[in-house]
Amino acid sequence: MTTVNFFNTFAALLFQIKSAISYIITMTIKSEKPQIKPENPCFSSGPCAKRPGWSVGNFNLSLLGRSHRAKEGKTRLQFAIDKTKQILQIPESYQVGIVPASNTGAFEMAMWSLLGERGIDVLAWESFGKGWVNDIIKQLQLKDVRIMEADYGDTVNLQEVDNSRDIVFTWNGTTSGVRVPNGDWISDQRNGLTLCDATSAAFAQDLAWGKLDVTTFSWQKVLGGEAQHGIIVLSPRAIERLESYTPLWPLPKIFRMTKNGKVMSEIFSGSTINTPSMLCVEDYIDALTWAEQIGGLSGLFARANGNFAVIEDWVERTPWIGFLAQTPEIRSNTSVCLRIVDADITQLPQQEQATLVKKIVTLLDDLEVAKDIGSYRDAPAGLRIWTGATIEQKNLETLLPWLDWAYDVVKSER
Numbered sequence: 001m002t003t004v005n006f007f008n009t010f011a012a013l014l015f016q017i018k019s020a021i022s023y024i025i026t027m028t029i030k031s032e033k034p035q036i037k038p039e040n041p042c043f044s045s046g047p048c049a050k051r052p053g054w055s056v057g058n059f060n061l062s063l064l065g066r067s068h069r070a071k072e073g074k075t076r077l078q079f080a081i082d083k084t085k086q087i088l089q090i091p092e093s094y095q096v097g098i099v100p101a102s103n104t105g106a107f108e109m110a111m112w113s114l115l116g117e118r119g120i121d122v123l124a125w126e127s128f129g130k131g132w133v134n135d136i137i138k139q140l141q142l143k144d145v146r147i148m149e150a151d152y153g154d155t156v157n158l159q160e161v162d163n164s165r166d167i168v169f170t171w172n173g174t175t176s177g178v179r180v181p182n183g184d185w186i187s188d189q190r191n192g193l194t195l196c197d198a199t200s201a202a203f204a205q206d207l208a209w210g211k212l213d214v215t216t217f218s219w220q221k222v223l224g225g226e227a228q229h230g231i232i233v234l235s236p237r238a239i240e241r242l243e244s245y246t247p248l249w250p251l252p253k254i255f256r257m258t259k260n261g262k263v264m265s266e267i268f269s270g271s272t273i274n275t276p277s278m279l280c281v282e283d284y285i286d287a288l289t290w291a292e293q294i295g296g297l298s299g300l301f302a303r304a305n306g307n308f309a310v311i312e313d314w315v316e317r318t319p320w321i322g323f324l325a326q327t328p329e330i331r332s333n334t335s336v337c338l339r340i341v342d343a344d345i346t347q348l349p350q351q352e353q354a355t356l357v358k359k360i361v362t363l364l365d366d367l368e369v370a371k372d373i374g375s376y377r378d379a380p381a382g383l384r385i386w387t388g389a390t391i392e393q394k395n396l397e398t399l400l401p402w403l404d405w406a407y408d409v410v411k412s413e414r
Contacts, residue, residue, distance in 0.1 A: 103230050
């Protein structure tokens with residue numbers, strides 16, 4: 001062996017030894033169990049984590065046991081409505097009402113009361129959007145309907161939407177982590193109405209109010225309120241439709257917004273259709289007050305965007321995980337849906353992949369590290385982490401090493 005060949009062989013051997021040592025060190029570091037847990041393990045996408053510093057002791061409880069129809073109760077409900085309009089910067093000409101049954105009740109109310117006057121384009125790229133398709137086709141049994149669907153992680157071609165028709169869509173898909181990038185695709189000269197499910201977008205994303213005729217959301221998402229109450233926001237165009245169009249089907253009492261051909265204005269001034277929980281109302285007002293204290297809408301946006309950036313940075317440097325949403329401009333900054341992209345796992349049957357994810361979720365749940373981070377039951381197997389404004393950034397930063405550790409543990413047990 002020549003001197004040159006000897007040194008080449010020796011150098012190659014040293015490189016292999018160095019690589020082996022580096023691999024062992026890396027695997028040891030990756031598999032080391034973190035010591036610090038998030039102070040709040042709640043990362044559910046609804047109901048979402050309560051605001052920082054939340055306590056029932058902050059509530060005005062004087063109206064518990066009182067009628068919501070009493071002067072004081074109606075005043076308090078009107079205060080919640082007014083504060084909602086103020087913080088969300090809803091146009092003065094729009095009407096805001098508190099309605100039953102969370103966002104689902106609010107959106108069903110809108111569909112049953114307004115659809116059928118003209119053709120409909122219904123857009124769906126996640127579970128709830130597909131649910132609205134089902135209601136329009138099978139329950140309302142409307143015929144002139146164009147269904148525009150996309151798989152989880154993608155959205156439809158928004159340029160194909162017909163603005164002469166009513167448009168039904170979800171602004172931010174809670175179960176897919178996909179949102180519309182903006183409202184530019186909706187015409188200011190549209191003839192139809194836009195019905196927008198904005199439940200995981202309101203208070204976190206810039207809703208283009210001039211493009212939206214009916215908008216619904218619930219307290220339980222971005223502001224972490226208690227469930228079962230919804231908000232419906234109606235534009236003047238929606239009010240005009242309500243007063244000029246009568247659906248062919250009977251409307252349940254909790255869906256009725258008109259009487260003798262006129263909108264029941266009391267719904268939008270504190271007189272709810274059915275009995276609200278004044279305790280839940282106080283919880284919502286507490287969240288609105290907190291939102292105001294942190295800078296209003298811009299403060300809420302900043303917190304959600306900052307939280308999402310923590311996840312985004314982690315995904316960029318972590319080879320085993322990726323976003324379900326395919327392109328950056330449609331990725332949600334509230335309901336972040338993730339999928340495993342490690343080739344060792346993606347080649348497995350879907351059921352085995354789902355089982356592996358479930359083990360990760362269960363492991364972190366049992367350790368009180370992260371609650372409710374599994375993907376929605378109808379969505380592809382993966383993780384879903386809420387990053388809305390009520391989440392503290394430091395809790396997300398603390399969570400990430402646990403995700404890496406749990407993945408290594410579960411993968412090594414295969």
